[in-house]
Amino acid sequence: MLFTCVSPAPHPAVRVVRLVFIALLLLLAGPASAQRCRNVTLLSHMNLYGSSGYSSCWSYVHSDGREYAFEFAQTGASVVRLTDPANPVEVAFFNLADSRWHEGRQYQHWFYITTEITTGRNFGGLTIIDMADPDHPHTVSSFHSNLYGAHTIELDTARGLLYAAGAAGASGQGLYIYSLADPTNPVLLTVYGNGFPDYIHTIHVDGLRGYASMGILGTVRILDLTDPAHPTTITEFGTPGGLTPGTTLSHGSTHSAWNSVDGRYLYVTDEVSGVGLYVYDLLNLSNIRQVYRYEGLPPRTVAHDPVIRGNLQFQAYYTAGARVYDVSNPAWPAEIGYYDTFPGRDGGFQGCWEAAPMFPSGIFIASDIETGLYVLRVNTNYGIVRGTVQQAPNGPVIVGAAVTQGAASTVSFSDGRYSIVVDPGSAVALTFSQFGYETLTKTLSVTPGSDQTFNASLRLKDAGTLSGVVQRGSDASPLSEAEIAVLGTPLRALTDANGAFTIASIPVGSYQVRCVRAGQVPRVLAATITKGSTTALSYFLASPLSYDDVEADRGWVLGDKFDDATTGLWVRGVPNGTIYIRTGEPIQPGRDHTPDPGAACFVTGNALVPSTNSLTDCVQGGQTTLTSPALHLGGFTDPRIGYWRWYANYFFEFTPDDPLVTQLSNDGGQTWVSVDSLYEPPSGWTYTELNVANTFAHPGDVFLRFIAQNRGDFGLVEAAIDDISSYSGSGIGAQAAPAAPVLANMTASMVGRPHPSPTHGPAGIDLALARTARVRADVFDVQGRLVRTIQDGTLTAGLHVLSWDGSIVGGSRGPAGSYWVRISSEGVTTSSRLVVLR
Incomplete structure (x- = not known):
């Protein structure tokens, strides 16, 4: 069946190592999943060098058809025979300079490996492996006389040319281009570029063109390589994760590119969180157009290197695993399936580094940074349905509509388009749904290999309007900036200066509507929405038992004897906002949460001025603790604590693994109970409520504390707390004045x-x-x-x-x-x- 995943027993040599490692990952990841897949079968898995970690991988095919994998570990290259892909056998291991970056490519019966390391005398250089007898390969050359190291490698096998990108050597930094007329003695033809900022991260060569990903410039440069000793620029264009040529500020990294079989389209990734895969139409080089963007994965996932073989595109997607797309319509890829090699949470630069498909047998391999080599096969018994989802009868496109068929699912992207790979059948039922619209089910006949179009038109549900006013219960004065949420829906609103709000186009039905405002007790009221009419709600919000807007020092303790963070310590002050420059994602808030004239909050560190440098005073090196004064909750029914929090947890190298921990104590801080651990931060300031009775039957005086931490590798962690209140939950669902139904x-x-x-x-x-x-x-x-x-x-x-x-x-x-x-x-x-x- 199309969506069946098969995971055979691991290779005997690595069964124990793999099971122990996966078990540890699952323990560390908490509730995260085990490996999972769709429409991709795991044939085998090897993890011989997990203690050092892995990087890239690539295919080697011998002249007699035998297939081998090159898997790169931190300390060298493992050569693995795949003639029986269910039972891989390592035939050799070549020690290389210790480095995270090894890459390789095949030319005839030689395999060329570059290593990036240029410190001291331990140069990486270029290593050439003779695979004439692939079961007994040997090194024939290892030199760094004029090439000290390179980040990536590309070969033009038709013309016998080697391109070492991101390279450094005797001729400085740049793209080193070699002739392989004598395969064991490459001859340097030229060094193109001048290093930073004209840095070529990766180059893909097809015919006489080179597609150079310009790294920090944020551009793709298309080169004419007719004379490889004298490359010339044809054109250059910016990418979404980078910038437009001519600007002075780089906020991204154009990482890698690969062209379609016919050369008209270019597939580009920027290795930036949330940017994903882009497709460009190169028909008119003076007006290159973006024609597609893949938006089917969580926003923190990071796309790595695209590789195309025939009508299939293979995409390493770090924590989202190895993904496979049908590109028979090259301007509109359709995801066939995936194998997720990483069992933890999405986000960061762990997981699948490379997917290599250059095997005539139809298998492909993937390299996971932690768990090694995966041998995989794509199930190609499928059909494609694609189209646009729009509002009926002729309304705008609908973004984010769910499109499902059995276990297959996708969403309509920002242009309203969708594409879904489904099981063939005579009666395939596709379901289209989105909040506020009637669900549509369409039954289609789908044959293997078919590609058909169905444009879905969804009708708006009957709807009405919700309006109201929010006032302070003690004096009926209007309350601005109160947050209104129609629970169970995406509908939200803020009150204006008069305390008024309006939410239009709410589907007919009964709802619970929550009102939350700093310095007041939250309220939840029932509302029934009828077609074409307006339902009015009035909120009179009571005062809490205690409230701290953080504008003055009210006895909070900044720090703890167990704290060990070196920067980003908790402070009270007016926050100075920072952003992550590559994505524009805010890291530290630019203002507090309290309505004007409030200005201060608790924040981890604080840059002197608003900054685009997200590293300015963020949490590094350990933990930092913020502890409240005693909150007197004894004798109250259903005691609760509410507060607004801000949290950014963005790791460059690894999945975010340091939560913002919230704890309570009712014994003066002698013992603490963790009541919340936030890993995946929401966007902006968000309200959080703690039901204290769930932790302590008799709370008495309760202390509240927050622990922000950054114990892993280099990353960004910032937290902020504001508008803390305590109150009885007994009045949340009933209104005192004026009277309202309980x-x-x-x-x-x-x-x-x-x-x-x-x-x-x-x-x-x-x-x-x-x-x-x-x-x-x-x-x-x-x-x-x-x-x-x-x-x-x-x-x-x-x-x-x-x-x-x-x-x-x-x-x-x-x-x-x-x-x-x-x-x-x-x-x-x-x-x-x-x-x-x-």
């Missing part, structure tokens, strides 16, 4: 829809209870099988969020597809559909 027992109208849906990871379901009740929440797959129980116990009255981390029984991450979340309490049961994308 929430009754849980009904279907009081259970929100899963959010986000579709989701690439966790999801939540908002639940409002009028009184304490036993609640059970189960997740079922489309076949009705119970895959996870996410709640089974008593919950107190008020607002709750039932969270599912995406894992199923056994701890592995559930596959893509549709799930149903069933919530039962006091004889009432509701079910909601949740779409999961992988």
